[in-house]
Amino acid sequence: MSTTAEETLPVQAAVVHRPTAADSGRMSRRQTLEALSGMLLAMFTAFLSSTIVSNALPTIITDLHGTQSQYTWVVTATLLASTATTPIWGKLADLFSKKLLVQLAITIFTVGSILAGFSHSVGTLIGWRVLQGVGLGGLQALIMIVMAAMISPRERGRYTGIISTVMSVAPVAGPLIGGLIVDTDWLGWRWCFWVGAPLAAVALVVVQRTLNLPVVKREVSIDYLGAALIAGGVSALLIWVTLAGNQFAWGSTTSLALAGLGAVLIVLFLVVEARAKEPIIPLRLFRDRTTTLATLASIAVGVAMFGGAVFLGQYFQIARGYSPTTAGLLTLPMILGSMIAATGSGMLITRYGKWKIYLVLGAVFLLVGFGLLSTIDHSTNMALLGAFLFVLGLGMGMSMQNLVLAVQNSVSAADLGAASSTVTFFRSMGGTVGVSVLGAVLASRVSELTDQGLATAGVAVPAGSGEVGIGSLNELPAAIAAIVRAAYGDATAWIFMIAGALAIITFLSVLAIREVPLRTETGMERAEAEAVSPNGNGSNGHRPPEVEVAAVAPPRPSPRPRQTPPGPAVHGTVSRADGAAVSGAVVTVTDHGGRQEGSAATGRDGTYRVTLPTGGTFLVVAASGALEPHAALVPVDGRPVRHDIVLSGGSGVHGLVTGDGVPVPDASVTLIDAQGAVAGATRSNGSGRFRIPGVPEGRYTLAAAAPGHPPLAVSVRLNQGRYTERDLALPARAAVRGTVLATGAVVDHALATLVDSDGAVVASAITGADGAFEFADLPAGTYTLTARGYDPVAQVVHVAAGTVATAVVELVPPSVERVR
Structure with a gap:
């Protein structure tokens, strides 16, 4: 709306022209896949590099003379850093260029990985793993945010299989590749950190070439204090749960100090966030039921995702005696289950628009999977164990992506970054706390079972002998080493029992989530709509900050030139x-x-x-x-x-115009109301997409026409406040052409007639000098084609007895009238 010298009421619903689909955030499938390729490669590299050390850790800790506590810390350091920085990256994505942030995160992660490979002590390795975690926190938050900007929630299912496959395969394939590297003598464990560098370099190039998102300019206010408080508070709490009960007692002064410091910092963070102009985690998000419940449900998913990769590798190698490579292969059932569940649920969500049922099924599979794994010991049948892992993988595949999808569908576009990173934050928090706490439980349980086993074998256990070091396991006598390995195998069941208890929370949370219809607009389209609508478009009622969007103003109807009388x-x-x-x-x-x-x-x-x-x-x-x-x-x-x-109207329609399965650009699309009046009109863009906004709800006729195609008209129902997606498949033109022949020679001026299956004449044509004819613009069907030559001629001939009569017969072409 353009107004000269006016003051707008706060309740005014002003609407400006929306650009075409190509300009307003709707990418073609090819463009989307190209952009996804670079980001998924970056995600694969990050997840792979963060878990590739899992099966290699026993070898790394042995080579660097580490302990069980350091074993856990090598993994926890990355998870801690990524968890603490994830919400910060998410908020930055709401303020700055998402493409630049993705590239920065890839660079930070790559540098940390390369430096980690040069470590000569466990302490140095842990330090560089922290730098890896900062980059990982950016990637795992930003990639989901960018996908939300490019792909609408309803269409996300088409890509869920690819996305979830990467998210499922990389964390589990990492240990497999790590084990293979460790088993290869001429490589060594350091290549576990270096192998991702070339992939990251390729990801940077691909992202630069394919990820082209509009840069939205807005006033930026960074909550530095909130970022520092949440990073400090989360780090203090995670260090506390990791070290308590191991390096100091739970009731010790150190333990209470860490717990108190973390709690104070988190409380201060909440106070700051309530007053910040651009909070890192907007507290209003938790007024939304879906966001709150999805956040709770993410905790057990994080435990399954990270804890499974870490402790299963340790179980297979230490308790069962398999090589690192074999240990990785033994987790393939979990990968397979995750891929099947993610791909299948994504396709069904896109087709039917229902998503809650798959969250519930995912939580059930998680609960059952953890319950089954809580029954294993050092002698469990491997085929049975593979079945247990397959069930757990089904739960992971149905839960990871769909929890984020539910949240992104319920919040405003201005909060997509913060909301997406919040779910990722708590999933990572679950993984970090899970690995730390479960690692401490495992160490304590292993020590207890080892003492029992040694006592049963008649071996005296010195008081205060401390924990059993993984690095010293190979130095023990065979009989004692067998007792320790059995202790590891039996103790692993305990950690899965605890994870199963968390899965109950996930199940109850997703059960209480209220299902709402999936949006059909991309994040960029929603951001544009909210930028020009004071009431926003999110379910939480938050008005997004003013956004400066470069758009071409629509042509206004030009009034006839007239003299404007003076006066008000x-x-x-x-x-x-x-x-x-x-x-x-x-x-x-x-x-x-x-x-x-x-x-x-x-x-x-x-x-x-x-x-x-x-x-x-x-x-x-x-x-x-x-x-x-x-x-x-x-x-x-x-x-x-x-x-x-x-x-403006409260509804709209958008979709894709195709012909023979191929997008049709520059097609004319018209929306006609029940009274026959044109309610809106547009033309499809270069990708065949169209969009007609600002239409009242009701039933309409949607018509499309394009050169080379017969026109098409369909009925469409528009609902208040929503855009209806309706694709238009234009029928292909049909034609009949041929030649009339007689004894091998062409016949000109012959009459060719086409009759449909009802006996009605569809068209007729007169052949030319070449005997050719053509019928165009035909609907598909079965026809009868007839042809005849010259019209018959009749004349009276008188013949007398004994004479010969001579007659001349002149044939006249069917298009020429005989003149007598």
Whole structure:
């Protein structure tokens, strides 16, 4: 809406022209896949590099002379750093270029990986793993945010299989590749950190070439204090749960100090967030039921994702005696289950639009999978164990992506980054705390079972002998080493029992989530819509910050040139959101006391003019049928003031125009209401997509036409406040062409006739000098083709007895009238 010298009411629903689909955030499938390729490669590299050390850890710790506590810390350091920084990356994505942030995260992670490979002590290795974690926190948050910007929730299922496969395969394939590297003598464990560098370099190049998102400019206010508080608070709490009960007692001064410090920092963080202009984690998000419940449900998923990869590798190698490579292969059932569940559930969600059932099934499979794994020991049948892992993988595949999908579908576009990273944050938090706590439980249980086993074998156990070091396991006598290995195998069941208890929380949380229909707009489209709508578009009612969007103003109906009388008045045009003029709209002008000063109805070109007795500030109200009314305060001095008005509908339609399965660009798309009036019109863009906004709810006829295709018309129902997706498949043109022959020679001026299956003549044609004919623009079907040559000629011939009569017969072409 363009207004000269006016003050807009807070409740006004102003709407501006929306750019075409290509400009407003709707990417073609090919563009989406190209952009996904670079990001998924980066995600694969990060997840692979963060878990590739799992099966290699026993070898690394042995080579660097580490302990069980350090074993856990090598993994925990990365998880801690990624967890603490994930919400910060997410908020930055709401403020800055997402593409630049993705590239920065890849670079940080790659540098940390390369430096980790040069470590000569466990302490140095842990330090560089922290740097890896900072980059990993960015990637695991940003990639989901970018996907939400490119792909609508309803269409996400088409890509869920690819995304979830990477998210499932990389964390589990990492230990497999790590084991293979460790088993290869000429490589060594250091290549576990270096192998990802070339992949990261390729990912950087691909992201630069394929990821092209519009840069949204807005006023930036970074919550530095909130970022520092959440990073410090989370780190203090995670260090506490990791070291307590191992390096110091739970009730010790050190333990209480760490717990108290973490709690104080988190409380201060909440206070700061409640007052910050751009909070790292907007607390209003938790007023949304779906976001809160999905956050709780993410905890057990994190335990399954990270704890499974870490402790299963340790179980297979130490308790069962398998090589690192074999240990990785033994986790393949979990990968397979995750891939099947993610791909299948994604396709079904896109097809039917229902998503809650798959969250519930995923939680059930997680619960059952953890329950089954809690029964294993050092002698469990490997085939049975593989079945248990397959069940757990089904739960992971159905849960990981769909939890994020549910949250992204329920929040406003302005909060997509913060909301997505919040779910990822708590999933990582679950993984970090899970690995730390479960690692401490495992160490304690192993020590207890080892003492029992040694006592049973008659071996004296010195008091205060401390924990059993993995690095010293190979130095023990065979009999004692067997006792320790059995202790590891039996103790592993305990950690899965604890994970199963967390899975109960996940099940109850997803059961309570309320299912809402999936949106059909991408994050970029929603951001544009919210940028021009004061009420926003999110379910939480948050008004997004003012966004400066580069858009081309729609052409306004040009009024006929006329002399504008002097004196106070309000004049302008009334149009729809697509720029079409609205005729017959009533514009009323009142003063502050509610007294009417004048009114006018718009003409066919949408123009209006209301002459006022004096200057002042007036309330201008415009209404037309089912379109949303407009209200604005307009100050008027002693001369006319122009006030253009845009009336929007609460609905719209968008989709793809295809012909023979191929997108059709520049197709004419028209929306016609029940009275036969054109409610909106547009043309498909270069990718075949179209969009008609600002239409009242109701039933319409949607028609499309394009050169080379017969026109198509379909019925469509538009619901208030939502965009309806309706793809249009134009039928292909059919044609019949041929030649009329007689004894091998062409016949000109022959009549060819085409008759349909009902016996009606569809078309007829006269052959030319080459005997050719053609029928175009035919609907598909079965026809009867007939052809005949010259018209028959009749004449009277008199023959007398004994004479020979001579007759000349002249044939006339069927298109030529005989002249007698």
